[in-house]
Amino acid sequence: MTRKEQKEMRQKQIIFKSLELFVSKGFSETKVSDIAEALGISVGLLFHYYESKEALYKDLVEMGVQSTKRLEAIKFNDPMEYFLKTTEELFNAAEGQPWVFQMFVLMSQARRCGIPEKIRQLALSVDQVEFSAEIIRHGQENGTIKDGDPMALSFAFWCSIQGVMEQHFITPDIPLPKAEWITDILKKHNRRDDLK
Amino acid sequence: MTRKEQKEMRQKQIIFKSLELFVSKGFSETKVSDIAEALGISVGLLFHYYESKEALYKDLVEMGVQSTKRLEAIKFNDPMEYFLKTTEELFNAAEGQPWVFQMFVLMSQARRCGIPEKIRQLALSVDQVEFSAEIIRHGQENGTIKDGDPMALSFAFWCSIQGVMEQHFITPDIPLPKAEWITDILKKHNRRDDLK
DNA sequence: TATTATACTGAATATAAATTCAATGAACTA
DNA sequence: TAGTTCATTGAATTTATATTCAGTATAATA
Numbered sequence: 001m002t003r004k005e006q007k008e009m010r011q012k013q014i015i016f017k018s019l020e021l022f023v024s025k026g027f028s029e030t031k032v033s034d035i036a037e038a039l040g041i042s043v044g045l046l047f048h049y050y051e052s053k054e055a056l057y058k059d060l061v062e063m064g065v066q067s068t069k070r071l072e073a074i075k076f077n078d079p080m081e082y083f084l085k086t087t088e089e090l091f092n093a094a095e096g097q098p099w100v101f102q103m104f105v106l107m108s109q110a111r112r113c114g115i116p117e118k119i120r121q122l123a124l125s126v127d128q129v130e131f132s133a134e135i136i137r138h139g140q141e142n143g144t145i146k147d148g149d150p151m152a153l154s155f156a157f158w159c160s161i162q163g164v165m166e167q168h169f170i171t172p173d174i175p176l177p178k179a180e181w182i183t184d185i186l187k188k189h190n191r192r193d194d195l196k
Numbered sequence: 197m198t199r200k201e202q203k204e205m206r207q208k209q210i211i212f213k214s215l216e217l218f219v220s221k222g223f224s225e226t227k228v229s230d231i232a233e234a235l236g237i238s239v240g241l242l243f244h245y246y247e248s249k250e251a252l253y254k255d256l257v258e259m260g261v262q263s264t265k266r267l268e269a270i271k272f273n274d275p276m277e278y279f280l281k282t283t284e285e286l287f288n289a290a291e292g293q294p295w296v297f298q299m300f301v302l303m304s305q306a307r308r309c310g311i312p313e314k315i316r317q318l319a320l321s322v323d324q325v326e327f328s329a330e331i332i333r334h335g336q337e338n339g340t341i342k343d344g345d346p347m348a349l350s351f352a353f354w355c356s357i358q359g360v361m362e363q364h365f366i367t368p369d370i371p372l373p374k375a376e377w378i379t380d381i382l383k384k385h386n387r388r389d390d391l392k
Numbered sequence: 393t394a395t396t397a398t399a400c401t402g403a404a405t406a407t408a409a410a411t412t413c414a415a416t417g418a419a420c421t422a
Numbered sequence: 423t424a425g426t427t428c429a430t431t432g433a434a435t436t437t438a439t440a441t442t443c444a445g446t447a448t449a450a451t452a
Contacts, residue, residue: 028224029310114225156373163359177352
């Protein structure tokens with residue numbers, strides 16, 4: 001194997017394994033020795049590739065920023081379609097490529113206190129809530145999304161996605177919800193309260 | 197002040213302040229010195245009251261187990277009423293008595309890896325998802341709750357609550373959702389797809 | 393009031409985990 | 423092939439933090 005190949009392979013190994021560990025155990029709870037052990041390499045080698053545990057984590061958050069931005073680029077005709085597509089895409093990804101949604105969980109983790117402030121700010125720099133609130137406003141105008149503070153609705157939607165993603169990581173045996181269940185948080189249902 | 201009073205007051209101080217810190221920063225990220233400093237007492241005194249950081253955390257989780265059980269005791273006539281009442285209660289509590297919902301967040305934290313295994317098991321011993329799935333089954337029978345795997349629906353509901361609670365702790369400025377938005381995840385809406 | 397118990401402190405110790413480093417061997421380069 | 427670079431290791435070092443401890447002050451008790 002050539003040097004270049006070897007290096008790239010190691011970097012990928014390290015990135016993906018540490019993502020997995022950071023997401024399941026958290027930043028502080030994950031020891032560099034855990035990562036090294038999980039990869040079957042020495043701790044020293046980790047420091048050959050990353051100058052510090054923090055730098056490794058920062059690289060991951062930067063990856064997360066990128067993939068979050070990609071979420072915002074999803075094309076859609078109707079607001080509700082955006083949320084349905086996004087949710088489906090995330091839930092599907094959760095099955096096939098674990099890293100897509102691990103990323104999602106990581107980003108939320110990184111926004112909390114207890115994370116080195118610089119990295120935290122980086123993670124806070126992308127924010128779906130505000131972005132989606134704008135789309136929700138359109139949906140309210142064309143009558144497909146229920147009334148209410150768009151920020152609060154957006155918040156409710158994303159928190160739910162977040163909650164599902166995180167919990168799914170902990171208990172992967174419980175089946176994921178259908179995307180429509182979650183988007184029902186936003187959807188305007190034509191009233192027929194008389195039934196009640 | 198009498199010795200007894202003094203002791204009780206200190207214990208309360210320690211419990212509530214450490215709950216606050218553990219919830220916002222996580223178990224490992226919270227140093228015992230952080231807690232001591234936040235209370236304006238010496239580190240030594242903390243160890244006078246609790247034999248270890250772990251024991252302190254365990255006490256909190258035990259409190260959490262109690263309050264979770266209290267949630268399960270809520271009286272209701274109709275399944276949807278249970279979920280609406282529960283959600284409203286939680287969201288209201290989130291305003292007045294922060295500890296109620298801090299507890300909620302703590303319990304989820306405690307269920308993750310990275311927490312001493314014994315404590316983790318304690319936190320896992322109460323589980324709203326299974327409990328609520330049963331209620332959902334009733335709701336499906338009487339036609340008020342949408343069709344689908346009751347476990348998955350219950351999971352979706354509780355994960356959403358979880359997500360909202362956690363995020364609200366981080367960004368308390370964003371208004372909390374209306375309880376009905378969240379319960380719409382479960383509610384059976386009479387179809388009128390022709391509109392679409 | 394004298395004695396005892398205990399709330400409390402700050403510094404000392406132990407420990408675990410991040411980081412550094414000197415040494416080894418395998419791939420490149422001339 | 424000889425020399426250079428770099429991936430790799432394992433042990434040494436540093437640092438951060440939990441825990442312990444010897445001593446002080448304040449409330450209870452006789």
